[in-house]
Amino acid sequence: MGTGTDVSQTDSPEEVSFDMVDTYVLSSVNKDSQTVYKQLELQDLEAVFFDCDDTLYPSSCKVSEQVRKNIQSYMNEKLQIPTDKVLDLQHSLFLEYGTTLKGLQELYAIDPYEYWSYIHWSLDYESLIQKDSSLRSILQWLPFRKFVFTNADKTHAQKCLQALDIPEEIFEDIIDVVSVGFNNKPDPKSFLAALKIARVDNPSKALLFDDSVRNLRAAKNIGWHVVAVGNSSIEAKEFCDAWIPSLHYIPCVLSK
Incomplete structure (x- = not known):
């Protein structure tokens, strides 16, 4: 099971309303972390894309x-x-x-x-990934169209969401590697295909949360807004719009 010590699944309360989330995540900050609390002003944002593995759940899940x-x-x-x-x-x-x-x-x-x-399908998802009610609350609150955008297959993403106890219906779609014609991230074709699927006509109206430095840089290079999640390198923090230890810190960079 996940054993992360940031604002991870094991630290999350059973139920948390969004009004509590800001206080919760801010009070749980690791003082030694290099979290970038940069409030992003994205008035024209049309869609938010979330990588699946090591982003929706922490890498500590193994x-x-x-x-x-x-x-x-x-x-x-x-x-x-x-x-x-x-x-x-x-x-x-x-x-x-x-x-x-x-x-x-x-x-x-x-x-x-x-x-x-x-x-993938042979994994014991329920034992590897714990339920995350606080992340579910944050995603339900987030007032943008939301997509899972993964280099894996749709079934894998669905099983991860089920283990997290996050309804698939929170997201408008799961954009998997099949959806983008096997042109996986960081191939620019992958990002362009994702924009087309999401009906976003301008890359500057898209925001990506991802743990991969390569994927984040590729998205940034074609005009996306990007936020690094997890233990991304210093390199990622230098070009990303913000960096957060986990998705529980979304309220620190996106206003309601």
């Missing part, structure tokens, strides 16, 4: 760690890649293509649905 292990097993068992070659290949594919899946599609023409059934 979902990504388990997925990486499953990917390595898949490469070894299904593709017969030698064990001593798997780690280096996985790393190089991720760097070159943005996701291991994209690289494996290019090199081995794999079936993405078989891949996801192996690396």
Whole structure:
């Protein structure tokens, strides 16, 4: 289960109204953190996009760690890649293509649905991700059209939301890698496709919350507003509009 010590799932109260959220998150700030409380003035904002993994839930949940292990097993068992070659290949594919899946599609023409059934759908989501009622309250309060925007598949995102106890209906849509034609983040085509799906005609009217420095930079480069979430590097904090330890700090950067 998640064991983060910022404003994480394990620290969240069972129920919290939005009027309590500002006080709650501000009183829970780690004094040593480099949180940027920059109030963003986004009067023309039309849509807010949320990455799924390590953004909607904290990295301390270890979902990504388990997925990486499953990917390595898949490469070894299904593709017969030698064990001593798997780690280096996985790393190089991720760097070159943005996701291991994209690289494996290019090199081995794999079936993405078989891949996801192996690396995602076998996860014990309920034991890895705890319910998060305070995040649910914040997302319900947020007065913008909201989208999940993930490099994973829609089923994975849905299972993450179910484990968080966050209704899928809070979001207008889940934009997964299939929706964007497998042109995953940080490919600019991915962001352009997401804007089209969300019916946003100008990148400056979109805001992305993501934990990935590469994804945030790519979005920023084509005109999106971006907020880094989690343990992003100093590099991300230098070009992002704001940085927050978790989505529980949304009230610190977005006004009602």
